[in-house]
Amino acid sequence: MNRDPLGTAAKWRALAAAKSLSIRDLMIEVSSRQAFVGSRPAVGCAAEKRGRTFLDGA
16 A cells, blocks of 8 residues: 555645546546446546545545
8 A cells, every 4th residue: 555645645636636637537547547447437436436445544
């Protein structure tokens, strides 16, 4: 797992703000694209779950 979750969250927030990314688009940007395969709702759900899991561990 990430050794600096708060630092990573800050970097991700800055990246999302700079590129005007949605949560879904941010997760695709920072993750392996192969991790997000399926319909738009399924990918969004998976991205949200992954993001929440990361932030809950912070």
